[in-house]
Amino acid sequence: MHDFVMPIGPQSPAVKEPILLKLALEGEEVRKVRMVTGYTHRGVEYLLEGKNPDQALYVASRICGICSISHERAYVRTVENILGYDAPERVKALRTVLFELERMQSHLLWAGMMMHEIGLETLFDYFWREREKVLDCFEKITGGRVHHNINKIRTLRYDMEKEDPDFILQRIKEVKKKAREYYDDCVKEEVVISRLKNVGIIPKNMAESWGLTGPIARASGIDVDTRKNDPYDWYNKVKFKTVVGKEGDSFERFKVRMKEVLESASIVEQVLSNLPEEKIPVASLSRVDGEGYGRVEAPRGELFYYLRFKNNLIERAKVRTPSFSYMKLAEELLQGVVVGDVPVILASLDPCFSCLERILVEKNGKVSELKENEFRRRYACSQ
Amino acid sequence: MQSVMLFLWVLSPAAAVLLEGFYRKTIARMQSRKGPPVVQPFYDLRKLWNKRRVKTKNDWFFLISPFFYTVTVLIGLLIVPFHILSFEYDFIFLLYITVLSSAFYVLAGISSDSPYGMLASMREMRLMVIYETALAAALLSFVVYSGTLTISGVKPLSVIYLLPSAVALIAVIFVENKVTQFDTGAAESEILPGVSTEYSGKALFFLDLGEMMKRFLFLSLVSALFAGDNMLFFAVSFVILFMAMAYSDATTPRFTLHVTTWYVLAALILAVIDLLRVIWVSGWA
Numbered sequence: 001m002h003d004f005v006m007p008i009g010p011q012s013p014a015v016k017e018p019i020l021l022k023l024a025l026e027g028e029e030v031r032k033v034r035m036v037t038g039y040t041h042r043g044v045e046y047l048l049e050g051k052n053p054d055q056a057l058y059v060a061s062r063i064c065g066i067c068s069i070s071h072e073r074a075y076v077r078t079v080e081n082i083l084g085y086d087a088p089e090r091v092k093a094l095r096t097v098l099f100e101l102e103r104m105q106s107h108l109l110w111a112g113m114m115m116h117e118i119g120l121e122t123l124f125d126y127f128w129r130e131r132e133k134v135l136d137c138f139e140k141i142t143g144g145r146v147h148h149n150i151n152k153i154r155t156l157r158y159d160m161e162k163e164d165p166d167f168i169l170q171r172i173k174e175v176k177k178k179a180r181e182y183y184d185d186c187v188k189e190e191v192v193i194s195r196l197k198n199v200g201i202i203p204k205n206m207a208e209s210w211g212l213t214g215p216i217a218r219a220s221g222i223d224v225d226t227r228k229n230d231p232y233d234w235y236n237k238v239k240f241k242t243v244v245g246k247e248g249d250s251f252e253r254f255k256v257r258m259k260e261v262l263e264s265a266s267i268v269e270q271v272l273s274n275l276p277e278e279k280i281p282v283a284s285l286s287r288v289d290g291e292g293y294g295r296v297e298a299p300r301g302e303l304f305y306y307l308r309f310k311n312n313l314i315e316r317a318k319v320r321t322p323s324f325s326y327m328k329l330a331e332e333l334l335q336g337v338v339v340g341d342v343p344v345i346l347a348s349l350d351p352c353f354s355c356l357e358r359i360l361v362e363k364n365g366k367v368s369e370l371k372e373n374e375f376r377r378r379y380a381c382s383q
Numbered sequence: 384m385q386s387v388m389l390f391l392w393v394l395s396p397a398a399a400v401l402l403e404g405f406y407r408k409t410i411a412r413m414q415s416r417k418g419p420p421v422v423q424p425f426y427d428l429r430k431l432w433n434k435r436r437v438k439t440k441n442d443w444f445f446l447i448s449p450f451f452y453t454v455t456v457l458i459g460l461l462i463v464p465f466h467i468l469s470f471e472y473d474f475i476f477l478l479y480i481t482v483l484s485s486a487f488y489v490l491a492g493i494s495s496d497s498p499y500g501m502l503a504s505m506r507e508m509r510l511m512v513i514y515e516t517a518l519a520a521a522l523l524s525f526v527v528y529s530g531t532l533t534i535s536g537v538k539p540l541s542v543i544y545l546l547p548s549a550v551a552l553i554a555v556i557f558v559e560n561k562v563t564q565f566d567t568g569a570a571e572s573e574i575l576p577g578v579s580t581e582y583s584g585k586a587l588f589f590l591d592l593g594e595m596m597k598r599f600l601f602l603s604l605v606s607a608l609f610a611g612d613n614m615l616f617f618a619v620s621f622v623i624l625f626m627a628m629a630y631s632d633a634t635t636p637r638f639t640l641h642v643t644t645w646y647v648l649a650a651l652i653l654a655v656i657d658l659l660r661v662i663w664v665s666g667w668a
Contacts, residue, residue, distance in 0.1 A: 006498040006574075013572045025502070028640055117572045119563050119637030125414045191564065191636045339502065340639035343572040 014343035017353040048317035070298035072151040078294030096234040100264040105134040106299035152283040196251035200345035214301020220248035226297035250348035321355040399599035413633040436584030448491035449589035455484040464603035492578035503577030520654035524548040539611030551654035556601040
C-alpha cells in the first residue's frame with residue numbers, strides 16, 4: 001500500500017452500507033484498493049437453519065431492507081417448488097404487482113442516491129419523493145412500507161381491497177410521468193453526462209466472466225433476465241421488454257435502471273387491468289420435506305435460494321444474492337480512477353452488502369475464512 | 384458616518400449568519416421543501432459554541448487556524464462593504480486578506496492530520512493558486528478602469544465595460560464559496576465535510592462562521608465592484624448573485640477536480656486578457 005491511505009467507510013456518505021474501502025492515493029489518483037467486509041455479517045443462513053418453513057419466511061424477508069419482497073418471493077418459490085405447488089392466478093397476479101412495485105422503489109431509491117453522489121441534491125429529493133408514492137402503494141396493499149411480510153407459502157397474507165387497484169394505478173401514473181421527466185432532464189444535462197459517462201466501464205466480456213446479472217449485466221449488453229429466462233408468476237402473460245444497454249458505463253446503468261422503472265410501471269398497469277376475480281386461499285401451516293431451489297429477478301439481479309428440509313425443519317439454506325458477484329469487481333474498477341469517481345462507481349454498482357455477507361475473511365498474519373460454523377461458535381448463539 | 388459603519392461592521396457576523404439562513408431557505412424552496420427556519424444557523428452555531436472540543440492533534444496550527452480564518456475574513460469586511468478602512472492601494476490589502484484566509488483554511492485541513500482534511504486542503508490549494516490570481520487580475524481591471532487606487536472609488540456600472548472580468552469574478556466567488564459544480568473542496572460524498580472533518584466545538588464554530596462570513600464578504604466585494612457607491616445597484620447585484628449561487632447549488636451536479644481546475648483556469652485567462660485590454664485602453668502601458 002502507498003503511504004497516503006484514505007479510508008472510505010465503514011460509515012461514510014459514499015457507501016450506504018457498512019463496508020471499508022482502503023484507497024491508496026497518489027495525489028487524486030487511486031493506486032490500490034483493498035476492500036474489507038464483515039460489518040453486517042448476521043449469520044442469516046444459520047438463523048434460517050432449524051426453523052420450520054413458516055418461521056423461516058420472516059427471517060428470509062429480513063435479509064434485505066430494500067428488496068424484502070424479493071427475498072420472500074424467492075423463499076416462497078423455493079418451498080413451492082419443493083411442494084410442487086402452483087398458486088392460483090390471482091395470487092400470482094398480485095405477487096407480480098408487488099414484485100414490480102419493489103423494483104420501482106428500489107431503482108428510484110438508487111437513482112436518488114446516484115444524484116446525491118454527484119452533488120445534485122434537488123433530483124435526489126425529487127426521486128425520493130416519487131419513491132414515497134410507491135411506498136404508499138405498498139402501505140395500502142401490505143400495511144408495511146419497508147418490510148411487508150405479505151407472501152405466505154401457497155398464498156398471500158391479505159388480498160387486495162376493491163379500491164386499491166385504482167389508487168395504485170393513479171399513483172403509478174404520476175410516478176411514471178415524473179420518472180420520465182427526470183430521466184429526460186438527466187440525459188440532457190451536460191454535467192450529469194460528464195460525471196457518469198465513461199466512468200466505471202464494465203465491458204461485455206468482463207461482465208460475462210464475473211457472472212454478473214441484473215441491470216449491471218444488461219447495461220453491459222448481456223440479455224439476461226430471470227423473468228424472461230425462467231418465468232414465474234405472471235411474467236409470461238404480460239408484455240415487457242428487457243432493457244439492454246451497450247456501453248457498460250455508469251451512465252448506461254443509470255439509463256437501464258430508469259427505463260426499467262417505466263417497464264415495471266407498465267407491467268403493474270397491465271396486471272391490475274386484468275386482475276382475475278377469485279378468492280385467494282387461506283394461509284395455513286405447511287409441512288415440507290426434501291430439497292429444492294428457486295430464483296427470482298430481484299432489483300439488483302438474480303436472487304437464488306437453495307433449501308433442504310428434514311423433518312419439516314430447514315437443514316441447510318444457501319442464499320446467493322446478486323451483489324455477491326460484483327462485490328470484488330469494485331476493487332478492480334476503482335484502480336486508477338480519481339477520488340471524485342469513486343462514489344460514482346460504487347453507487348452505480350448499487351451493491352447491497354447486508355444481503356450478501358456470508359463469510360468473514362480475517363487477515364491475521366494469514367488470510368483465513370470464517371465460515372458459518374466458526375462464526376456461530378465465536379459470535380452467535382452457543383447452541 | 385464612520386461610527387455607523389463601525390456599528391454595522393460589528394453586526395456583520397450576525398448578518399452573515401442570517402444570510403446563510405436565507406441561503407438554506409432559498410435552496411429548500413427550489414427543492415420544493417419547507418426548509419429550516421431562517422434563524423437555524425444561529426442555533427447551530429450556539430450549539431457548537433457550547434460543545435466540548437475534541438483534540439485529535441496537539442498541533443499549534445490545528446488549534447489556531449479556524450480562529451484566524453474567521454478573523455481575517457472579519458478584517459476583510461472592514462474594507463468591503465463598509466469602507467471603514469479605505470486608503471490608497473487598499474485593494475492590495477484586501478487581496479492579502481483573502482489569500483491569508485484561504486491559507487488558514489488550507490492549514491486547518493493539513494494540520495488536522497485527517498486524510499479527508501488533507502485531501503480537501505490539497506484540492507483547495509491547487510484551486511487557490513489559480514483563483515486568487517484570477518481575483519487579483521479581475522480586481523485590478525476594475526481599479527485600473529476607474530483610474531482609482533481604492534475599492535470605494537470604483538466607477539458605478541463599470542461592469543458594462545468589463546464583462547469578461549465580471550464573469551471571471553463570478554466564477555471565482557463560486558469556487559471560493561464552494562457552490563456546487565465547483566465544490567470539489569467540500570464534496571461530501573467523496574471527502575466527507577473536507578477540512579472540518581476533525582474539528583468540533585468552538586473550532587468548528589469558527590470554521591463555520593468563517594465560511595458564512597466569507598460568502599457575505601465575496602458577495603459584497605463583487606457587488607461593490609459592479610455597482611460602485613450606488614446603493615440601489617449594490618443591493619440589486621447582491622440579490623442577483625445570491626440567487627444565482629443558490630440556484631447553481633440546488634440544480635447542478637458537482638464537477639470533478641480536474642474539470643473544476645480547467646474552469647478556474649479559463650476564468651484566470653479571461654481575467655488576465657481583460658486586464659491587459661484595460662491597461663492598453665486606459666493608456667497605462
